Amino acid sequence: MPTARERILDATTTLLADKDALAISTRDICAEAQVGMPEIYRQFGDKQGLLTAVADLGFQKFLASKRANPTTDDPVADLKTAWDSHTTFALANPHLYRLMFTPAGSSKPHGISEARELLHAALGRCLNAGRLRLPMETAGHAILSANVGVCLMALSFPDPYADPSVSATLRDTVIGKATGEEEDPRLGTATLLAQQLLGTLTGQGE
Amino acid sequence: MPTARERILDATTTLLADKDALAISTRDICAEAQVGMPEIYRQFGDKQGLLTAVADLGFQKFLASKRANPTTDDPVADLKTAWDSHTTFALANPHLYRLMFTPAGSSKPHGISEARELLHAALGRCLNAGRLRLPMETAGHAILSANVGVCLMALSFPDPYADPSVSATLRDTVIGKATGEEEDPRLGTATLLAQQLLGTLTGQGE
DNA sequence: ACCCGACGTTATCGATGCTAACACGGTATG
DNA sequence: CATACCGTGTTAGCATCGATAACGTCGGGT
Numbered sequence: 063m064p065t066a067r068e069r070i071l072d073a074t075t076t077l078l079a080d081k082d083a084l085a086i087s088t089r090d091i092c093a094e095a096q097v098g099m100p101e102i103y104r105q106f107g108d109k110q111g112l113l114t115a116v117a118d119l120g121f122q123k124f125l126a127s128k129r130a131n132p133t134t135d136d137p138v139a140d141l142k143t144a145w146d147s148h149t150t151f152a153l154a155n156p157h158l159y160r161l162m163f164t165p166a167g168s169s170k171p172h173g174i175s176e177a178r179e180l181l182h183a184a185l186g187r188c189l190n191a192g193r194l195r196l197p198m199e200t201a202g203h204a205i206l207s208a209n210v211g212v213c214l215m216a217l218s219f220p221d222p223y224a225d226p227s228v229s230a231t232l233r234d235t236v237i238g239k240a241t242g243e244e245e246d247p248r249l250g251t252a253t254l255l256a257q258q259l260l261g262t263l264t265g266q267g268e
Numbered sequence: 269m270p271t272a273r274e275r276i277l278d279a280t281t282t283l284l285a286d287k288d289a290l291a292i293s294t295r296d297i298c299a300e301a302q303v304g305m306p307e308i309y310r311q312f313g314d315k316q317g318l319l320t321a322v323a324d325l326g327f328q329k330f331l332a333s334k335r336a337n338p339t340t341d342d343p344v345a346d347l348k349t350a351w352d353s354h355t356t357f358a359l360a361n362p363h364l365y366r367l368m369f370t371p372a373g374s375s376k377p378h379g380i381s382e383a384r385e386l387l388h389a390a391l392g393r394c395l396n397a398g399r400l401r402l403p404m405e406t407a408g409h410a411i412l413s414a415n416v417g418v419c420l421m422a423l424s425f426p427d428p429y430a431d432p433s434v435s436a437t438l439r440d441t442v443i444g445k446a447t448g449e450e451e452d453p454r455l456g457t458a459t460l461l462a463q464q465l466l467g468t469l470t471g472q473g474e
Numbered sequence: 475a476c477c478c479g480a481c482g483t484t485a486t487c488g489a490t491g492c493t494a495a496c497a498c499g500g501t502a503t504g
Numbered sequence: 505c506a507t508a509c510c511g512t513g514t515t516a517g518c519a520t521c522g523a524t525a526a527c528g529t530c531g532g533g534t
Contacts, residue, residue, distance in 0.1 A: 065481095066481065066482090071474065080371065082373070084290065084372060086371075087520080087521065087522085088521075088522060088523085088524095089520085090519080091439070097481085097482080098482050098483060098484090099483095099522090099523080099524090100481090100482085100523085100524075100525090101480095101481070101482080102522095102523095103482090103522090103523065103524075104480085108522080108523075109522065135476085163420075163421075163424065164366070164370050164420060164424055165424060166288065166290065167288070167291075170424070170425060174425055177489080196437070199428075200433055200434065200437050203421075203428065203429055203431065203434040204434055204437050204438045204441065206421070206429075207414070207417045207418045207421045207429060207434060207438060208413070208414045208417050208418075208438055208442075209417070209420075209421065210417045210420065210421055211413045211414050211415070211416045211417015211418065211421075212413045212414075212417065214369075214370060214416065214420060215369075215409075215412070215413045215416055215417075216413075216486090218369065218370055218371060218376070219376060219380055222405075222409065223409055223412075223413060225409065226508090227406060228406065228409040228410055228413055230407050231402070231410050232410045232413060232414055232442070235410065235441060235442055235445040236414075236438070236441055236442070238445075239441040239444075239445070253477080271511090272511080272513095292508065293489075293490060293491085294490075294491060295489085295490075295491095296493085303512085303513080304512080304513050304514060304515090305491090305492080305493090305514095306492085306493075306494090306512090306513085306514090307512070307513080308491095308492095309491090309492065309493075309510095310511085310512085314491080314492075315491065315492090
């Protein structure tokens with residue numbers, strides 16, 4: 063028998079597959095986890111703390127599914143693969159996804175920054191391959207924001223925003239803008255140099 | 269004295285300026301509107317109905333602020349103006365915006381389709397000007413999804429996603445892709461990089 | 475043996491969404 | 505003028521919810 067904490071997290075995740083986070087009562091969770099009510103509050107402080115913990119657990123699953131994607135020799139293609147895996151995850155786990163990316167109150171899941179770092183690592187590979195023509199920060203924020211936007215719109219208004227072509231179009235547009243192939247090599251070189259200089263000054267080389 | 273329905277809607281909108289929709293109790297609303305509890309349910313069925321009505325009212329305000337933007341002879345510039353007014357509205361009315369674009373349960377506000385039509389009208393003007401190189405449906409959905417994504421990320425994770433340059437970059441990218449006719453992208457990139465370098469060197473490192 | 479921490483049980487509190495039952499005041503219809 | 509009606513206000517109450525208190529149990533480690 064797993065520990066009480068694990069059972070609670072497990073039960074909440076299970077219930078989250080059907081209902082929305084707000085439609086789940088602590089008593090339902092306790093019944094599903096075979097735990098007494100106070101156990102939730104001993105472990106997580108309050109319901110919000112539990113939900114945040116579940117959201118972070120969701121991020122681990124989310125990031126694991128991204129890390130499972132092999133790193134090819136085409137970093138731009140890897141970016142697109144990551145985008146698609148993001149969208150797939152959102153549509154497969156709607157309530158969990160909304161819990162992760164539209165948190166209520168002031169308790170933000172910690173996993174969002176890990177997602178950001180993972181994306182930046184992928185962008186770093188593009189940079190090293192000379193295929194990044196936007197600042198990494200800007201590119202990362204833009205890509206993630208657009209991706210989340212597509213997913214949330216598809217979840218909130220499936221008609222007509224769940225159309226896969228919307229995700230694909232936006233994916234190619236945003237990633238294309240960030241990584242588009244360059245025409246004048248000198249401009250690309252200058253951009254690369256500037257970015258490396260910025261990275262050095264910011265303290266994070268690599 | 270306005271009618272009871274108006275007072276309720278007004279009170280809810282007022283409270284929505286401070287708290288989140290879920291943090292507002294029906295009793296708070298009744299106290300603010302000087303109405304008895306049953307009045308809410310006579311008028312809106314249940315709390316969700318009231319919130320949906322408030323969301324639709326928000327859409328009217330939202331669309332009015334968009335229609336207030338004059339139609340110039342540059343339809344692409346109009347698109348960008350609309351994007352900025354969208355972002356401004358979201359940041360100015362965070363709780364109302366989240367109520368509008370991430371509705372809970374199965375009650376979707378009706379205003380979303382009006383927003384879609386308004387956007388399509390603007391895209392139609394681009395088409396007539398020969399400045400649309402994407403299907404209108406696709407372009408409209410992509411633009412709105414990206415815009416909503418930027419706003420929701422900025423609201424949920426202001427650090428670091430509330431950076432105005434994210435909205436601007438995504439705006440120019442998506443609208444640029446839909447309407448063609450982009451300025452040399454490397455110019456914008458170089459400018460952006462230079463600004464970040466300047467900021468870093470000046471001591472205020474991003 | 476002792477205590478202590480993790481876990482379970484029961485009961486309870488205040489707040490919330492929601493509803494029933496009834497009373498009041500205009501308005502229009504006869 | 506009387507009637508019925510509709511919108512509105514008042515009170516009381518229900519079931520459920522999140523959260524807590526008080527207490528009991530068990531096992532492990534010093």
